[in-house]
Amino acid sequence: xxxxxxxxxxxxxxxxDRFAARLTDRWNTPAGPNGGYVLAVVARALLETVPxxxxxxxxxxxxxxxxxxxxxxxxxxxRTGHRHATARATLSQGGKEVVTxxxxxxxxxxxxxxxxxxxxxxxxxxxxxxxxxxxxxxxxMMPPIAGRMDYRVGELPGFALGEPxxxxxxxxWIRFSDGREPDPVALIFLPDGMVPTVFxxxxxxxxxxxxxxxxxxVPAEGWLLMRVRTRFVIGGYHEEDVELWDSSGSLVxxxxxxxxxxx
Amino acid sequence: xxxxxxxxxxxxxxxxDRFAARLTDRWNTPAGPNGGYVLAVVARALLETVPxxxxxxxxxxxxxxxxxxxxxxxxxxxRTGHRHATARATLSQGGKEVVTxxxxxxxxxxxxxxxxxxxxxxxxxxxxxxxxxxxxxxxxMMPPIAGRMDYRVGELPGFALGEPxxxxxxxxWIRFSDGREPDPVALIFLPDGMVPTVFxxxxxxxxxxxxxxxxxxVPAEGWLLMRVRTRFVIGGYHEEDVELWDSSGSLVxxxxxxxxxxx
Numbered sequence: 001x002x003x004x005x006x007x008x009x010x011x012x013x014x015x016x017d018r019f020a021a022r023l024t025d026r027w028n029t030p031a032g033p034n035g036g037y038v039l040a041v042v043a044r045a046l047l048e049t050v051p052x053x054x055x056x057x058x059x060x061x062x063x064x065x066x067x068x069x070x071x072x073x074x075x076x077x078x079r080t081g082h083r084h085a086t087a088r089a090t091l092s093q094g095g096k097e098v099v100t101x102x103x104x105x106x107x108x109x110x111x112x113x114x115x116x117x118x119x120x121x122x123x124x125x126x127x128x129x130x131x132x133x134x135x136x137x138x139x140x141m142m143p144p145i146a147g148r149m150d151y152r153v154g155e156l157p158g159f160a161l162g163e164p165x166x167x168x169x170x171x172x173w174i175r176f177s178d179g180r181e182p183d184p185v186a187l188i189f190l191p192d193g194m195v196p197t198v199f200x201x202x203x204x205x206x207x208x209x210x211x212x213x214x215x216x217x218v219p220a221e222g223w224l225l226m227r228v229r230t231r232f233v234i235g236g237y238h239e240e241d242v243e244l245w246d247s248s249g250s251l252v253x254x255x256x257x258x259x260x261x262x263x
Numbered sequence: 264x265x266x267x268x269x270x271x272x273x274x275x276x277x278x279x280d281r282f283a284a285r286l287t288d289r290w291n292t293p294a295g296p297n298g299g300y301v302l303a304v305v306a307r308a309l310l311e312t313v314p315x316x317x318x319x320x321x322x323x324x325x326x327x328x329x330x331x332x333x334x335x336x337x338x339x340x341x342r343t344g345h346r347h348a349t350a351r352a353t354l355s356q357g358g359k360e361v362v363t364x365x366x367x368x369x370x371x372x373x374x375x376x377x378x379x380x381x382x383x384x385x386x387x388x389x390x391x392x393x394x395x396x397x398x399x400x401x402x403x404m405m406p407p408i409a410g411r412m413d414y415r416v417g418e419l420p421g422f423a424l425g426e427p428x429x430x431x432x433x434x435x436w437i438r439f440s441d442g443r444e445p446d447p448v449a450l451i452f453l454p455d456g457m458v459p460t461v462f463x464x465x466x467x468x469x470x471x472x473x474x475x476x477x478x479x480x481v482p483a484e485g486w487l488l489m490r491v492r493t494r495f496v497i498g499g500y501h502e503e504d505v506e507l508w509d510s511s512g513s514l515v516x517x518x519x520x521x522x523x524x525x526x
Contacts, residue, residue, distance in 0.1 A: 056500070057473040057521050059322040061349050061367050063342045078353070078363050079326045083523075084472065086324050086363060088351065090341070100341050100349060102365040104324050104473055113499015113524050116464060118431070168381070201379060209347065209367055210320040212475045214521050216497045232514045234479045236376015237319070239517055251495050254502055256519055258320050258477050260346075261376050 003180035011044045017075045019045040025068040028144045035208040036192025042101045043188045045073035050085040052105035054184040059212040060101040121245040127152045127173045150177045159199040168197035169229035182219040191242040191255030197230040205262035213255040222247030236261045266443035274307045280338045282308040288331040291407045298471040299455025305364045306451045308336035313348040315368035317447040322475040323364040384508040390415045390436045413440045422462035431460035432492035445482040454505040454518030460493040468525035476518040485510030499524045
C-alpha cells in the first residue's frame with residue numbers, strides 16, 4: 001500500500017544535490033500547504049544527501065508561502081562525523097526560495113546513552129474512549145489537511161464551539177487517517193499537524209517564521225499523543241511548543257516554532 | 264568603555280560576505296570556548312550581512328569543538344522581505360567548519376502586534392537578597408567564563424555542594440560582571456551562559472549539538488532572570504530549555520538546545 005504522506009513527500013533526484021518534488025493540495029490549510037508538510041519534503045531530500053538515517057534536529061525558516069505544485073530542493077552536505085551528519089537545503093518554487101533548512105542527522109538506533117524521563121505525558125482518555133473532534137465540525141468548513149488526519153481529544157476545543165478558551169493549548173491523539181504509521185520523517189510534519197494554538201485566544205491566522213523539530217526516538221506504531229502550547233504572545237509573535245509521545249508512552253519528538261499573527 | 268563581550272565578539276570584514284574574528288579564551292568552559300559565545304560571534308557577522316537589526320530566531324549546529332584563536336565567518340543573505348531577512352553563516356577555524364547557522368532577523372521595534380503573557384517569571388529573591396554562588400566555590404576550580412559573569416540564586420545548586428539534586432533545572436539572575444548591559448546579541452549567548460543542567464543528575468560533560476534562540480524583545484537594562492531545565496534524557500541526548508526575563512519582568516528570549524552526554 002502506498003500512503004498519502006509518502007506519495008506527497010516523495011523526492012526525485014534531478015542532479016547532484018538537486019531534487020524535484022510536487023507539493024499536493026491534500027495538506028492544505030486555509031493558507032495553503034502546511035509548513036510541516038513542506039519541511040517533511042525538505043527532510044526527504046536531505047535524507048538522500050546525508051549518510052545517516054534520521055533527522056535529530058531540523059530547522060526550517062519559512063520565507064514565502066508555498067503553493068501546491070512543482071518545487072525543487074537544493075541540498076548541501078556540510079559535514080559528516082562519526083555520529084552526526086549536518087546538511088542544509090533550500091526548497092524553491094518558480095525560482096523563488098520558499099523554505100530554507102538546516103539539520104543534523106544521526107542513527108537513533110546508535111543512541112544508547114542514559115535515559116532519564118522527568119515529565120510524564122499528559123493525561124487523556126485512551127483513543128477508543130476519546131472524542132473525535134472532526135466528527136462534530138462542519139465538513140464543508142474543513143481544509144484538505146483535516147481529511148488526512150485523525151484526532152481524539154478529551155473535550156472539544158473552545159474555538160470549535162465558538163468559544164475560545166483563552167488557553168492556547170491542545171492535547172490530542174493524532175495519526176494519519178490512512179493507517180500510515182509514524183516514523184522520524186512523519187515526526188517532522190506532525191508538530192505542525194494541529195490547528196494553531198492561537199485559535200483559543202480568538203486569532204484565526206498565524207504563519208510560521210521558523211520551526212525546529214528534535215526527533216528524540218523512533219516512534220512505536222499506533223497513535224501519537226501530542227501537546228502543543230503557547231505561553232508568550234509578544235508584539236504579535238508567539239511560540240508553539242510541541243511534545244509528541246508514542247503509543248508506548250515514550251517521548252519521541254519536541255518542537256518549537258516561532259509564528260506571527262496576521263496584521 | 265569597551266566591554267569584554269563586545270571586544271571578544273567583534274568581527275572585521277575580510278571580503279564580500281566574509282569576516283574575520285578571534286575567539287578569546289575568556290569565555291572558555293572546561294571544554295573550550297562556550298558554544299553560545301561562538302554563536303554570538305556568528306550573529307555579529309550575520310548582522311553585518313542583513314538589513315535588519317535584531318536576530319529573532321537563530322539556530323547554530325556545532326560541528327567541531329572550537330578553540331581560542333582566529334576564525335573566519337562566511338555569510339550568505341538568503342532573502343530580504345518587508346519584515347524579515349534570512350541568512351546563513353558558517354564559522355571555520357583552520358579550514359574546518361566549526362559552527363553553521365541559520366537565522367531570521369527583524370526590527371523588534373516594529374513588532375507592535377498583540378501581547379498576551381500566560382506564564383510569569385519564576386519566583387526568586389531580588390538580586391540584592393540572593394546568593395552569589397561563585398562566592399562559595401573554589402576559584403581555582405572555575406573556568407574563565409565564570410569570571411565574565413555574575414549570578415544570584417535562591418539556594419546553592421546541589422552539584423556545587425557535591426550533592427546533585429536529581430532535578431536538572433536552575434533558576435538564577437545573570438549579568439555580565441563588567442557591567443555590559445543585555446541586548447539582542449547578548450541574548451544569543453546568555454541561554455548557554457549557565458553550567459549544564461545535567462550537573463544536577465551527576466553528569467559532568469555535555470556538548471551542544473544544536474541551539475536555537477528566539478529573541479522576543481529588546482531587554483531592559485539590569486539583571487536578567489534565567490530558567491533552564493531538562494525534562495527528557497533519551498539515549499544520552501537531552502534538551503535544555505531556557506527562558507530569559509529582563510529586569511522589568513518581560514520575557515525577552517526563549518532557547519532550546521539539543522545536547523549529548525559524554526560517552
